[in-house]
Amino acid sequence: MSSDKITIHDIARILNVDSSTVSRALNNSPRVTEKTKNRIIAKAQELGYQRNDLASNLRKNKTNTLGVIVPRISRHFFSSAIAGIEETAYNLGYNVIICQSLEQLEREQNTVNTLLANRVEGVLVSISMETKNYEHFEGLRKRKIPFVFFDRHLNVPETSSVLIDDFQAGFDATEHLIIKGCKKIAHFSGPMDLEIYKNRFAGYKAALLKHHIKFNDELIFNSRLMEQDGIENADKIIGLPYKVDGIFSANDVAAISALQQLKRNDFKIPEDIAIVGFSNEAISAVIEPSLTTINQPGFNIGKRAAELLISQISGNNGSVIDEKIIIQANLVERDSSQKNQGNK
Template sequence: MSPDKITIHDIARILNVDSSTVSRALNDSPRVTEKTKNRIIAKAHELGYQRNDLASNLRKNKTNTLGVIVPRISRHFFSSAIAGIEETSYNLGYNVIICQSLEQLEREHNNINTLVANRVDGVLVSISMETKNYEHFEGLRKRKIPFVFFDRHLDIPDTSSVLIDDFQAGFDATEHLIIKGCEKIAHFSGPMHLEIYKNRCEGYKAALLKHDMEFSEELIFSSRLMEQDGVDNVNKIIELPYKVDGIFSANDVAAISALQQLKRNGYKIPEDIAIVGFSNEGISAVIEPSLTTINQPGFDIGKRAAELLISQITNSNKNFINEKIVIQASLVERDSSQHNMAF
């Protein structure tokens, strides 16, 4: 008989004992003598018996499985966050199912349906760029499945999140360019309905205000921050009737493509235009010139998010908890902004 077909009933028949005795022995019940317990465990090992943990957990209405939804696994921040989630979950006895929305609301809906169908105990999610409402998350709430946002979040009452201080990070990035002598700073923003991009833009504005610099809506370029968006934004900047000498991009992808497009057009970085990105993608340190960026501690964010979700899963009263954990990001200065243009 194949080992994956062995059941407690087979062990009971071979040893001529009740199947209930086998079950108790395999669950280390004190109702079974050590001699009988050892005999049953030895036979189970000999036959290659494997417990059906899924069936056992389902009987307890618990699967010890977490669902994770991210926009793109390929992004360094999200892969780092997943590593933190997976390690923490494993250490606390949970498995992880990972889905990606690819920045599509419909796919995010389908991800949640898949996770619900797989009976996950809770969900960790960083929302897509298309997500503007939270009906699908209300479905989780009705099923009493706790969920925690990380990085990108929705402002929903009685929900928890693990975030960086996006306002402060946006402020630090912009002030860094100002200190380096930039006088006209453009901002590449993501969709403004998302809290993270709204907050990063507010930080940008606050830094300009602090240094008595004029704010212009014309210098805000909102997009999905893909590679082509960085190129398109640079082409718009070049057409402006005045010189832009600094760019703060709300992600590294658009910042890097902007840097490359500027170089193709004969601009020197940072002498002509200094650039700061966001997220500290792996490529940011090796491009030429290397990119100054905001480092998001992805592993730590994932770790804290998993700990927070598991604490809610194990919370006996099953009430949804409103807890926000804010983690500080840091500026990593590299060649794209190091040249001090101030007199």
């Protein structure tokens, strides 16, 4: 008899007892004597019986499963956040289904429906670049399934989120370039529909204002911040009739590809142009020159988001939950912005 087909009915037939007795024994019920219980457990182990926890949980209307939606698993920040989510979920007795939107709204919408079909008890989501509203999350709300945004979020009432202070991080990145002597600083922004890029841009502008540097909208480059976008932005900077001496990119991917394109065009980094990225991707520390960047504590963000979601699942009575957790990011100084040292 194949071990993956063993049921409580098989064990009951072999031991000549009722299936209900086997079920009680395997659930450690006091209604079964220790002698019978030990006999049943020994036979179950001998036959390689495995409990169907999913079926058991479904009978109790619980799946102990969380859904996670991220734009791209390959990004270091999201893989770190997932590690924090999984560790927390495991320690609290939950399984995790991980999905990626690949920055596509339609795929994100379909993923929400798939998670609903899999009867998840809650969802953690970092929205795609195409997401402008949360209509597709209404199905979760109607079923009283809590969802928590992390990192990328929608600024709507009655939703919970775990975020970094994107305004402060954008301010710190820009002010760092100013302190290093930069006066004409370009900004690579993501879609301004997304709160994180809106807030990083606001931090950039605030740093310029503080240091009495005139804002120039010609130095703002909006894109999806992919590798090709960084290359194209660098080419645009090269083509400007005046010298740009600093770049603050809202992610590392565009920052790194711009850095490499500038080097291919004989620009020295940081002597000619200093660069600061965002996210602290693993490659940022090993490229030449190494990239100064904003470090997002992905593991901690994932951990806090999972804790918040599970606490809402545990206390979910249909009431509105609106909680914001803000986690500070920090600037990691590397060679790409050390103009003062480079000019010595």
